[in-house]
Amino acid sequence: MTTVIETHGLTKRYRGGQLAVDRLDLTVPVGSVFGFLGPNGSGKTTTIRMLMGLIEPTAGSARVLGEPVPRALRTVLPRVGALIEGPALYGFLSGRDNLTRYDCADPTADPRTRAARVTAALDRVGLTPAAGKKAKAYSLGMKQRLGLAAALLQPRGLLVLDEPTNGLDPQGMREIRSLIRELAADGTTVFLSSHLLDEIEQVCTHAAVMAQGRLLTQGPVAELAARARGRLAVVTPDTGDAARLLKELGVTGVSVDAAGGRVTGDPPGEEAELSGFNAALVNGGVRVRGFGIERASLEDAFVELTGEGFDVAG
Ligand SMILES: Nc1ncnc2c1ncn2[C@@H]1O[C@H](COP(=O)(O)OP(=O)(O)OP(=O)(O)O)[C@@H](O)[C@H]1O
Numbered sequence: 219m220t221t222v223i224e225t226h227g228l229t230k231r232y233r234g235g236q237l238a239v240d241r242l243d244l245t246v247p248v249g250s251v252f253g254f255l256g257p258n259g260s261g262k263t264t265t266i267r268m269l270m271g272l273i274e275p276t277a278g279s280a281r282v283l284g285e286p287v288p289r290a291l292r293t294v295l296p297r298v299g300a301l302i303e304g305p306a307l308y309g310f311l312s313g314r315d316n317l318t319r320y321d322c323a324d325p326t327a328d329p330r331t332r333a334a335r336v337t338a339a340l341d342r343v344g345l346t347p348a349a350g351k352k353a354k355a356y357s358l359g360m361k362q363r364l365g366l367a368a369a370l371l372q373p374r375g376l377l378v379l380d381e382p383t384n385g386l387d388p389q390g391m392r393e394i395r396s397l398i399r400e401l402a403a404d405g406t407t408v409f410l411s412s413h414l415l416d417e418i419e420q421v422c423t424h425a426a427v428m429a430q431g432r433l434l435t436q437g438p439v440a441e442l443a444a445r446a447r448g449r450l451a452v453v454t455p456d457t458g459d460a461a462r463l464l465k466e467l468g469v470t471g472v473s474v475d476a477a478g479g480r481v482t483g484d485p486p487g488e489e490a491e492l493s494g495f496n497a498a499l500v501n502g503g504v505r506v507r508g509f510g511i512e513r514a515s516l517e518d519a520f521v522e523l524t525g526e527g528f529d530v531a532g
Contacts, residue, residue, distance in 0.1 A: 219284045222246050222376050222407045223269060227278035230264050238264040240431040241278065246409055246424070251402045253418035253439070254411040255520075256428030262411040263303070265428075266380050270300055283375050296326055299374040301382060305365025309354030313345055313364050316353050320368040327372065339367040343397060359390025366397060377401060379410040383417060395421050419443075419516045427520060434523045443516045450485045450492070452499065453508030457481050463502045467495055479507070 223246035230239040239261040246252045254262050267273045269282055271291040280287050285294045307316050317336045321327050327335070340349050343363040348356065353364065362382060369377060382398070383391040398421050402408055412418055418425050419439060426436035435442060450469060454460045457474045460481045464472050468486035475481070485492060496509045 220248055221281075222248050222284075223252075223280070223282055223409060225265075225269075225278060225280040228265070228268060228275055228280055229277040230261075230268060230273065231276045238431055239268070239275075242431075242433050244426060244433065244436065246407065248407055249402075249405060250424040251398060251408045251422045252410070253422035253425035254409060254428065255413070255415065255418050255425055256411075257413055259430075260428040261431040262428060263380055264431075266302060266378060266409075266411060270298070270302065270378065271295070272302075296324075296372065297375045298378060299366075299369030299372070299376070300378040300380075301362075301365045301369050302378070302380040305361060305368060307353045307361060307364060310352060312350050312352055313356065313360075313367075314340060314349040316364060317367055317371065321371050324371070335371050339370050342370055343367045344393070357390065359386050359393055362386065362390070362394060363397065366394070370401075374406060377406055377408045377410075379408065381411055381413070383412070383414070391417070415516050415520060425516070427523060429523075439516060448511040449482045450495070451508070451510060451512050452481045452504075452506060453479055454481065454499075454504050454506055455479050456504045459502060460499055460504045460506075463499055463504060464495070467498060469495075482512070485511070 223244060225242050225244045228239060228242040228244070229237075231237050242265060244265070254265070256262050264273070268275045269280055269287060271288040274288065282294050283297055287294055308319070311319065314336060317339055318332065321332050321335060340346050343366050345360065345363055345367060348360060353361065356364065366382075379398075383394050386394065395417070398408055398410065410422070422439050424437065425439050425442060427434040427442075450464070452460050452464070457476045457479060461472050461474045464481060464483050469483035470486065472481065472483040485495070492511070496506060499506050499509075
């Protein structure tokens with residue numbers, strides 16, 4: 219098995235007629251941290267719900283851990299840890315008792331080793347010091363970590379996390395991200411949805427980009443970013459003249475940072491022509507202190523794909 223999730227033509231049309239997921243072909247490689255990226259309403263949650271057997275697809279097929287779903291859900295689900303739409307917790311129970319409850323609900327879990335499993339899961343997410351506290355006293359980040367602990371009570375081939383850092387403060391986000399990295403380092407494939415580009419860039423090895431129910435692209439994060447063309451950046455005190463000359467040379471999307479002494483833009487053609495641009499600037503009396511193509515980010519790739527900006531900061 220080389221892929222943990224594979225879908226072909228997976229489609230969901232809700233009763234009201236809304237086409238939420240449109241012929242999705244998704245390939246999630248074993249061992250990846252796979253970012254499922256898209257703005258709100260692009261079909262991420264609907265896809266995850268189909269993969270986990272919570273709703274039926276209208277058309278198409280899906281395999282999870284090599285087995286067809288929903289047909290083989292009974293054998294697949296025990297091998298998948300999922301955190302979807304926030305963990306369901308009892309506020310009046312401690313973190314430890316919440317986990318014990320989860321473990322009790324799992325018919326495959328051996329009661330004799332329950333306490334050890336719960337202790338290990340609490341330790342895994344760094345909640346041992348707060349294990350005896352009532353869950354209602356937990357911060358959002360702690361609740362999310364407790365949810366992850368519940369997903370980690372058993373060894374899993376796949377972790378599915380729907381917007382795992384949604385609503386968390388920067389510290390909480392960092393904690394969840396480093397936990398995801400640790401889990402991945404242990405060999406667990408992690409599939410996480412997010413509407414935050416920088417999050418995907420920070421933790422994911424692979425990504426897929428959704429918009430309006432359709433898959434725009436998927437692949438290794440480094441390749442997705444590399445596919446976008448970089449921006450031309452000129453460092454100069456003569457920003458006004460530089461901007462004017464660059465526009466004359468066919469550079470589009472020129473933006474001027476006068477205070478920072480920088481002009482950036484999208485070059486019209488191949489990089490080979492750029493030395494001519496530099497010469498033209500110098501001949502035009504522009505004092506060029508720096509000149510080059512800046513590496514494209516995943517955000518650049520996204521903007522190029524969709525023609526629209528993205529909610530980068532959250
Ligand atoms: N139960 C439902 N009935 C009808 N339409 C729905 C239902 N659930 C979602 N939709 C619609 O399907 C589309 C995709 O929604 P979905 O929740 O899958 O997107 P998403 O990318 O996960 O966004 P979000 O991050 O906001 O959850 C949206 O237009 C949404 O309004």
